[in-house]
Amino acid sequence: MRVDLFDFELPQELIALRPVQPRDSARMLVAKGDAPFDDHTVRDLPQLLEPGDVLVFNDTRVIPAQLEGRRGDARIGATLHKRIDLRRWQAFIRNAKRVREGDQLVFGGGVTAIAEERHSDGSITLAFEGEEPVEVLLDRAGTMPLPPYIAGKRPTDERDYSDYQTMFAVEDGAVAAPTAALHFTPELIAALDERGIQRETITLHVGAGTFLPVKADDTDDHQMHSEWGRITADVAERLNAARAAGGRIIAVGTTSLRTLESAAWEDGTIQPFEADTNIFITPGYNFRAVDGLMTNFHLPKSTLMMLVSALMGRDRMMAAYAHAIAAKYRFYSYGDSSLLIP
Missing domain, CATH: 3.40.1780.10 (QueA-like)
Incomplete structure (x- = not known):
C-alpha cells in the first residue's frame, strides 16, 4: 500500500x-x-x-532518555531507544558519522558510555560505564525525550517532567x-x-x-x-x-x-x-x-x-x-x- x-x-x-x-x-x-x-x-x-x-x-x-555530549571534540546527541540489558541500550545518535565502534562518549554529570555496535537501522549500542545503575546516570545527565515536533520549537523544561x-x-x-x-x-x-x-x-x-x-x-x-x-x-x-x-x-x-x-x-x-x-x-x-x-x-x-x-x-x-x-x-x-x- x-x-x-x-x-x-x-x-x-x-x-x-x-x-x-x-x-x-x-x-x-x-x-x-x-x-x-x-x-x-x-x-x-x-x-x-x-x-x-x-x-x-x-x-x-x-525515563530521561535524551543525552547531550561529545566524542572527542565532536558534539553528539543520543536518544535511548531500547534496553538490551542492565548497562546497555540501543540509541539513535545525532552526528553519528563522527562515532566509531569503541569510542567513548562523554555526557553531562560525568556519565560516559562506550559505542559498541552499529545496527542496520542506524542505531548504536551504548554500554554505560561505572557501577551506578543506568537509571541513576540518566537522572543525572538526561532530559525528557520530547518528540521532535515539540523539542524543535522550544526547550524541555521542568513542566515537561x-x-x-x-x-x-x-x-x-x-x-x-x-x-x-x-x-x-x-x-x-x-x-x-x-x-x-x-x-x-x-x-x-x-x-x-x-x-x-x-x-x-x-x-x-x-x-x-x-x-x-x-x-x-x-x-x-x-x-x-x-x-x-x-x-x-x-x-x-x-x-x-x-x-x-x-x-x-x-x-x-x-x-x-x-x-x-x-x-x-x-x-x-x-x-x-x-x-x-x-x-x-x-x-x-x-x-x-x-x-x-x-x-x-x-x-x-x-x-x-x-x-x-x-x-x-x-x-x-x-x-x-x-x-x-x-
Missing part, C-alpha cells in the same frame, strides 16, 4: 506545544461506525462508554509517553468507576522509533522497531472474562492496542505476554483483541495513521482528520483526543 495515501496537510499552529489544563478538559472527537462525527471533551468519556466496558492503559514510565508522564506511569523504560493516557485525571477515573467502566493496565516500553518517519514509498517495505511488552496472566483472564460478559475492550493509546493485538489468538482470546513486538498494523488487518481505541491525532504518513485507518477505514479517518483540522483540534502528543469505535 502506498504510504502517500496517509498524507495530509496540517497547519503548524495546530501542533500543541503544551497540554491543556486540567488534562481532562482536552477536546475529543468521537467517531462511531458511520455515524456523524461528534465533538466532545475527554471528561465526557464516562457517558460515551457502557458499564462493563474495559479501558486498557499502558503503565510504562518515561510532569506533563509528559501519565498518572498510570510506574514501570520505568519508555522513551516516549503513551500520550492518549495523558488526558486522565483522578476526577475522571472516579467518574468512570461510578459509571461501571473497568480498568486494566499492561506495559509496553515505547521506543524512539515511534518518532521516525516512514521513509519507504510502500508499507510493505517499512521495518517496524521492536518494543518490549507485558500482559500478566491475571490481567489477561479479567479481559477475557469482561469480553465474554459482553463488555468492550477499549485500548487507551496505540501502544496498548499493539500490545493487546500481539497477545491475542485468532479467536480473540488474550494470552499472557512478555516479549518483544514489532507488530505493524495497516488497512486489511483483522483486529482480534480490541473493540475501540482512544488516541491522539497522529503525524501524516506515520505508522500510527496507518493503524487508525486499519481500525476505522482510510476514507473514514481522512474525513475525521479533515473535520478535526477544520474545527481546530490540537494535534500530536500534547494535543486533543479521539474515541474510535468501528
